[in-house]
Amino acid sequence: MITVEHLTKRYGAFTAVNDVSFTCVPGTVTGFLGPNGAGKSTTMRMISGLTPPTSGRTTVNGVAFRDLPNPGRHIGVLLDASAQHSGRTGREILSLSAQLLGVGQKRVDAMLELVGLHGAAEKRRVGNYSLGMRQRLGLAHALLGDPTVLMLDEPANGLDPEGIFWMRGVLRDFADRGGTVMLSSHLLREVEAVADHLVVIGSGRIVADGGKDELLHAGGLYVRSLDPAPLEKALAEAGLSVQPTRDGGFSVAGDAETVGRAALAAGAVLLELRPADSGGLEEMFLRLTSSHDSHDGSRPPGHAPAGTVGAGAATVASQKEAS
Amino acid sequence: MSALATPAAGTHRPVRTARPSLARLTAVELRKATDTRAGFWLLAIIALVALGMVIVQMFTGSAEDRNFADFFGGAQLPVGILLPVVGIMAVTGEWSQRTTLSTFALEPRRERVILAKLSAAVLMAAGAVVASLAWAALANVVAPLVTDANARWEFGAEGVGRVLLFQVVNVLVGTAFGLALLSTPLAIVLYFVLPTVWTILGSTISAIETPARWLDLTTTTMPLLDGDLTAEAWGRLGTSLALWLAVPLALGTWRVLRSEIK
Numbered sequence: 001m002i003t004v005e006h007l008t009k010r011y012g013a014f015t016a017v018n019d020v021s022f023t024c025v026p027g028t029v030t031g032f033l034g035p036n037g038a039g040k041s042t043t044m045r046m047i048s049g050l051t052p053p054t055s056g057r058t059t060v061n062g063v064a065f066r067d068l069p070n071p072g073r074h075i076g077v078l079l080d081a082s083a084q085h086s087g088r089t090g091r092e093i094l095s096l097s098a099q100l101l102g103v104g105q106k107r108v109d110a111m112l113e114l115v116g117l118h119g120a121a122e123k124r125r126v127g128n129y130s131l132g133m134r135q136r137l138g139l140a141h142a143l144l145g146d147p148t149v150l151m152l153d154e155p156a157n158g159l160d161p162e163g164i165f166w167m168r169g170v171l172r173d174f175a176d177r178g179g180t181v182m183l184s185s186h187l188l189r190e191v192e193a194v195a196d197h198l199v200v201i202g203s204g205r206i207v208a209d210g211g212k213d214e215l216l217h218a219g220g221l222y223v224r225s226l227d228p229a230p231l232e233k234a235l236a237e238a239g240l241s242v243q244p245t246r247d248g249g250f251s252v253a254g255d256a257e258t259v260g261r262a263a264l265a266a267g268a269v270l271l272e273l274r275p276a277d278s279g280g281l282e283e284m285f286l287r288l289t290s291s292h293d294s295h296d297g298s299r300p301p302g303h304a305p306a307g308t309v310g311a312g313a314a315t316v317a318s319q320k321e322a323s
Numbered sequence: 324m325s326a327l328a329t330p331a332a333g334t335h336r337p338v339r340t341a342r343p344s345l346a347r348l349t350a351v352e353l354r355k356a357t358d359t360r361a362g363f364w365l366l367a368i369i370a371l372v373a374l375g376m377v378i379v380q381m382f383t384g385s386a387e388d389r390n391f392a393d394f395f396g397g398a399q400l401p402v403g404i405l406l407p408v409v410g411i412m413a414v415t416g417e418w419s420q421r422t423t424l425s426t427f428a429l430e431p432r433r434e435r436v437i438l439a440k441l442s443a444a445v446l447m448a449a450g451a452v453v454a455s456l457a458w459a460a461l462a463n464v465v466a467p468l469v470t471d472a473n474a475r476w477e478f479g480a481e482g483v484g485r486v487l488l489f490q491v492v493n494v495l496v497g498t499a500f501g502l503a504l505l506s507t508p509l510a511i512v513l514y515f516v517l518p519t520v521w522t523i524l525g526s527t528i529s530a531i532e533t534p535a536r537w538l539d540l541t542t543t544t545m546p547l548l549d550g551d552l553t554a555e556a557w558g559r560l561g562t563s564l565a566l567w568l569a570v571p572l573a574l575g576t577w578r579v580l581r582s583e584i585k
Contacts, residue, residue: 045584045585048428048431049427049431050428050583050584050585051583051584051585052581052583065431066431066432068340068431070341070342070343071428071429071430071431074340077425079428080421082421083420083421083422083424083425084420084421085359085416085420086420087361088358088359092358096351096354096355096358097429099347099354100343100351100429101343101429102340102343102347141425
């Protein structure tokens with residue numbers, strides 16, 4: 001369990017994190033999303049006691065991080081997989097922490113095995129590890145103290161597709177057995193596959209917080225017919241809010257039955273009728289991303305609806321403030 | 324990829340944990356100082372240079388000085404110069420390698436980590452003194468066989484205590500410099516340059532000659548090796564330590580406790 005209450009961090013005139021509150025509960029994976037520089041890492045450093053907050057508080061399992069008697073037994077933290085002494089071997093890094101945590105060498109063996117670094121890899125110096133291997137070692141390090149909470153900053157960085165799939169499995173399994181997982185990413189698609197709960201941060205503020213399904217399917221329906229014009233007319237007549245998309249379809253705020261009946265009445269041949277892809281959230285996320293650093297906004301504007309549609313506005317909180 | 328089949332990822336038993344003892348933190352710090360190539364070789368070089376000094380003494384100087392106490396004393400100078408670098412690097416290495424990220428996430432009470440590093444430095448100084456006792460004993464056994472030697476063994480516990488204090492003071496000053504500057508090159512350079520500059524200033528500017536004598540660490544620690552410990556010598560030692568140890572230690576502790584770890 002991680003709770004963050006009214007957390008704020010200011011550097012002079014710049015506010016990196018602005019009145020952020022959210023909770024990560026046991027049994028769930030929380031995706032902490034935001035473009036680079038949105039305040040994700042600063043928030044995570046404040047949770048783990050490395051950065052003093054300007055105001056607000058955070059707790060892990062109900063206790064302030066500093067007051068956890070042996071924090072590594074409660075929360076496994078991976079903030080930067082490259083922040084390890086390049087001259088130590090993978091095994092030595094784990095053994096040092098195991099000594100501090102009071103867990104035995106058996107636990108080190110088990111973790112090396114779990115992340116696939118046992119054998120020759122564990123005897124190599126970390127300076128010779130690839131980024132993917134460092135992420136694996138970092139996950140092993142976070143799990144070493146057998147914690148109930150995991151907090152990982154961009155853990156998929158440098159992992160190959162197989163590694164990403166594997167890591168999702170480990171995190172999902174950890175949460176399914178009652179653990180709390182918080183992981184950050186700047187890629188919506190990356191956390192979508194594993195998270196049940198999404199917290200989106202932009203310019204230091206929480207701009208969306210809710211269940212994944214709730215947020216991703218808030219964008220209404222996508223409908224496309226053989227001949228767009230009559231369908232658009234029929235939908236508008238049915239009193240639905242209709243937004244044309246670039247590929248000739250429409251995004252519609254309404255339920256499938258209403259849309260289907262309107263199409264039937266107009267005699268339109270439907271080619272597609274389905275929930276819109278991640279809807280308002282993705283749109284908002286792109287906007288946040290492009291306004292910060294453009295190289296991440298590589299996803300072309302597809303058939304996602306422009307602006308918020310229907311219920312999207314309710315769950316995507318304080319959007320206007322953020323943009 | 325048998326990850327999913329391995330139940331080792333976590334058992335989620337609620338644990339009642341105790342904070343790691345200072346002894347355990349110190350043991351971890353000692354291990355950190357020796358488990359890297361830089362740390363290991365620096366300590367190895369200190370031991371070898373100390374041995375070298377003892378060997379040189381066996382064949383130079385007068386036969387009268389070839390005894391246990393003098394062999395032991397001779398080994399102290401290289402140790403006193405190099406060991407503080409180990410103390411510096413025990414602190415600054417964490418910042419240059421960014422291992423502070425995991426160190427302070429595992430023990431957020433940073434003052435305890437500082438205390439463990441200082442304890443580890445003191446233990447390493449004690450280890451160095453024990454090692455030089457061994458070298459001196461070895462030399463005192465071998466010397467009469469290969470050269471003219473007086474080979475006396477007289478040596479008191481008081482002498483060991485004085486030398487131990489000398490090494491402890493040196494390594495703690497180094498560690499304090501590391502804490503205050505948090506940068507390996509800066510701390511090493513200033514550790515060697517500042518006291519030297521002070522010595523030069525003191526000997527050239529007559530107006531500050533007296534304060535220089537009270538604050539020049541090189542001069543004030545010499546009685547610890549010579550055994551010429553008068554009340555005034557103790558006073559000078561204390562005064563100079565206030566400047567070279569207490570000030571950087573206080574500054575460094577404040578800095579480490581307050582700083583943001585990135």
